[in-house]
Amino acid sequence: MYRDIPEDLRALIEPIVQDFGFELVDVALHRGRSPWHVRITLDTPQGDGRVSIERCAEVSREVGTALDAADWAPCAYQLEVSSPGLDRVLAREVDFVRAQGVEVSIETRRPLEGRRRFRGELLRFEAGVARVRVDGREYPVPFAEVAKAHSIYRFTPADFDDRGSREKANRRGRG
Numbered sequence: 001m002y003r004d005i006p007e008d009l010r011a012l013i014e015p016i017v018q019d020f021g022f023e024l025v026d027v028a029l030h031r032g033r034s035p036w037h038v039r040i041t042l043d044t045p046q047g048d049g050r051v052s053i054e055r056c057a058e059v060s061r062e063v064g065t066a067l068d069a070a071d072w073a074p075c076a077y078q079l080e081v082s083s084p085g086l087d088r089v090l091a092r093e094v095d096f097v098r099a100q101g102v103e104v105s106i107e108t109r110r111p112l113e114g115r116r117r118f119r120g121e122l123l124r125f126e127a128g129v130a131r132v133r134v135d136g137r138e139y140p141v142p143f144a145e146v147a148k149a150h151s152i153y154r155f156t157p158a159d160f161d162d163r164g165s166r167e168k169a170n171r172r173g174r175g
Contacts, residue, residue, distance in 0.1 A: 002026055002091040009038075012070055016062045017042050022051060025084060026091035034075035038067075041091070043084050047098045051083035086153035093143055096125040103152040106132060108145045119152070 005013075005027045017024045022042040030037040042059060044050055060081040067073065090096055090104065099122050106118040118141060120134035130141045130149075 005029075009072070012066050012072060013040060013063055016066060017059060020055065020059050020062075021045070022055075022059070023047075025095065026089050034077075036073055036075060036077040037080070038073075038077055039080045039082070041082055041084055041089055047094070049084045049088060056081045056083065088151050090146075090149035090151060093125070093128065096122065096130050096143065096149075099151050100124055103154065104130075104132065104149060105152055106130065106141055106149040107147050108141060109147045110145065112141060112145060113139060122151075 002025065005024075006029065009027060009029065010024070013027060014024045017040070020042075021044075023045055025041040025043050026039075027041075028037075028039040030039075040059070040063065042051060042056070060079055063081065064079050067077070067079070088095070088099075090099055090106075102122055103120065104118075104122045108116045108118070110116070118132045118134050118139055120132045120139075123131040123133055123138065125131070125143075128143045130143065130146070132139050132141055
C-alpha cells in the first residue's frame with residue numbers, strides 16, 4: 001500500500017516519478033537476503049495505465065541512479081518499474097475511486113465481520129470506506145484496514161479475437 005512505503009524511500013522516488021509526469025502508485029519492498037527487490041508501480045495522472053515500457057525504463061534508470069547516489073540499500077537490490085497492468089493494484093484512495101463498479105479483491109489487516117478476504121464488485125468508495133458486494137451482501141471495508149487490494153480484469157472473447165488484433169495492426173501501418 002502507498003501509505004506503507006518507507007518515508008525515506010518515497011522521498012527519493014516520488015519526485016523523480018512526478019518529474020516524468022506520472023503518479024507513484026506503490027512501492028513493494030522485499031528485504032531479506034541479498035538482493036532486495038524494489039518494485040515500483042506508476043501510472044498516468046488520468047489513471048489509465050498507459051505507461052510504455054520505454055518510459056518505465058527511463059524512470060528506472062533515474063530512480064536507480066538516485067538510490068545508488070543516496071547509498072540507500074545496505075546490499076545489492078533489483079529494481080523493477082512497471083505500470084499497474086490489467087489486475088491493477090489499488091494502493092491509494094484515488095485508485096479505489098477510479099475502480100468503482102469493477103470487480104476487486106481486497107485483503108484486510110485484520111478480520112472484519114469474520115473475514116479478511118473480500119472479492120466482489122466495488123460499489124462505491126466514499127468517506128474512506130469501500131463498499132464491496134460479495135455474494136449478494138454489501139460489506140464496508142475501511143481504507144485504513146486494507147492490507148492489499150487489486151482490480152480483477154475479466155477477459156472477453158474480444159480480447160482473443162485475432163481479427164481485431166490484425167485490424168489494430170493495420171491501423172498502425174503494420175499489416
